[in-house]
Amino acid sequence: MLIDTNLLLSYGAKEQSFTPLEIVFIEGSTPRYYYQILKGKIKLNHYNGDGKELILAILTSGFSVCELLLFIDKKYPVNAVATEECVILKLPKSDFEKMLDENHTLSRDINKFLSERLYYKYVMLESNLSTHAEVRILGVLDYYKSFSPDQTLHSFRVLLTRQQLASMTGMRVETVIRTVKKLEKQNKLEIRRGKIYF
Numbered sequence: 001m002l003i004d005t006n007l008l009l010s011y012g013a014k015e016q017s018f019t020p021l022e023i024v025f026i027e028g029s030t031p032r033y034y035y036q037i038l039k040g041k042i043k044l045n046h047y048n049g050d051g052k053e054l055i056l057a058i059l060t061s062g063f064s065v066c067e068l069l070l071f072i073d074k075k076y077p078v079n080a081v082a083t084e085e086c087v088i089l090k091l092p093k094s095d096f097e098k099m100l101d102e103n104h105t106l107s108r109d110i111n112k113f114l115s116e117r118l119y120y121k122y123v124m125l126e127s128n129l130s131t132h133a134e135v136r137i138l139g140v141l142d143y144y145k146s147f148s149p150d151q152t153l154h155s156f157r158v159l160l161t162r163q164q165l166a167s168m169t170g171m172r173v174e175t176v177i178r179t180v181k182k183l184e185k186q187n188k189l190e191i192r193r194g195k196i197y198f
Contacts, residue, residue, distance in 0.1 A: 002064045002113055003036060003099075003106065005089065011099045013091040018042075024065065024080035024088065031076060034096040035065035040086030041159065044078040045167075055167040058083070058144075058160055068114055070096055120146050128169060133179040136169040138188065141198040154189065158196040 015038070018024060024035065024042060042065055044057045056078055059065055065080050070093050091099070100107045120143045127139020145156040162180065166173040180196060183189050190197040 002062065002067075002110070003034075005036075005038070007099065007103070007106075008034075008036065008089050008091055011091060011095045013089040013095075016088050016090050018082035018086040018088065020082055020084050022082045022086075024082065024086075025076055027077060027079050028075050031066065031069040031074075032093055034067055034070060034091040034093065035080075036089045036091075037061050037063050037065065038087040038089055040088075041083045042080050042086060042088075043083050043164070044080055046078050053167055054170070055164055057168075058164060060159060063147075067110070116146070133169075133171060133175050134183060136171065137165060137176065137179055137183065140165060140168050141189070141196075145198055154197045156198045158189075158198055160196075 013034075013036075018040070025031075027046060037059060039061055042059045043055050044059065044066070045053050045055050047053055065088070066076060066078070069076060100110070124139045124143045127135050127142075130136055130139075140160070141156075141158060144158065144160070145151065148156045150156065160168070162176045163173050165171075165180075166176045169176070171179075180189065180191070184191050188198075
């Protein structure tokens with residue numbers, strides 16, 4: 001967890017449940033809450049002018065959702081949509097700010113977390129600019145594995161579908177499938193019962 005659940009509750013956070021495909025917030029709306037996922041998965045997405053979905057992130061239990069926008073006066077540039085049954089802690093922005101003012105160590109921890117996330121986003125962006133499918137996919141996998149405490153080879157179970165990997169890298173799902181098989185032959189990942197381990 002980014003922030004201890006009990007601390008969030010002590011500042012007035014409330015649990016909210018979401019069903020699959022239910023919207024947490026929409027692109028263009030004003031950030032009013034700090035969100036932390038207790039259970040389930042949320043995708044951050046955007047649709048281009050042709051209506052094609054681009055997935056920017058899949059967030060799981062313990063992650064916060066677009067918390068950096070609580071520090072600036074900007075609208076959400078993405079949608080947040082539940083991809084499965086979710087339970088989220090929701091804390092109003094004013095209470096979130098009060099919590100940070102009263103807990104300086106927490107402020108430092110959040111700054112460190114945001115810095116790490118931004119660093120890996122830069123790395124992932126560089127990978128996505130590559131013309132090589134392997135580089136793009138490995139960039140996404142490296143990003144998600146960076147949050148895992150176990151960094152050993154093939155220890156991280158990737159919770160993304162092939163379609164989600166395609167949407168995140170701007171490739172066709174068929175290209176992702178072929179590339180994943182190629183990466184398995186190179187021992188860069190393993191496929192166990194259809195699941196990717198990186």
